[in-house]
Amino acid sequence: MGDRFADRNVIKRLLEESRTWAFVGLADNPTRTVYDQARLLQGRGKRIVPVHPSAETVLGERGYATLAEVPGPVDVVGVYRRSEFAGEVVDEAIAAGAKAVWLPLDVVDEAAAQRALDAGLDVVMDRCPGVEWALRR
Structure with a gap:
């Protein structure tokens, strides 16, 4: 995989x-970990949207059971599922019109990442948003 899905410009x-x-x-x-990452990005001015089958409110934000239920545009979909389920989430992100997908550390699905690229989405894979936030220049 190398740095194919870790372009510094895309991450920044x-x-x-x-x-x-x-x-x-x-x-x-x-x-x-997903809670920590969402809290971190929320603290840096991002709107976070919880997506989980229980659709519970998290960090003061209303949750949704699926990506398809999320109203309004989504810039980045963080895929905090095991690698074997990542492809399904990436396909849902494509269908929902997201602009990018971010698969965190140890979540790797190269075929799904390529589908996202082919659909015009930015892709970051096997990287931690919190670590990358600290490293960005």
Whole structure:
């Protein structure tokens, strides 16, 4: 995979210019990595949208059971599911009209990432938004 899905310019643009991040897998559980990442980005001015089958409110934001239910545009879909489920989420992000998908550390699905690229989305894979936020220049 190398750095094919870790373009520094794409990472910087997504972190600096995006407004709305839908976090698939985000529930009201502060012990999960997705909760930490959503809180971090929310603290830096991003609107976060929890997407989880339970559709619960998280960090003060209304949750939705699926990406298709999220109203309004989504800039970035954070795919906080295991790799074997990532492709389905990426396909939902494409169908929902998202502008980008971000697969965090250890979530890798190269075929899904290529589908997203082919559909015109930006893709970041196997990178942590929090770490990248600290590294951006």
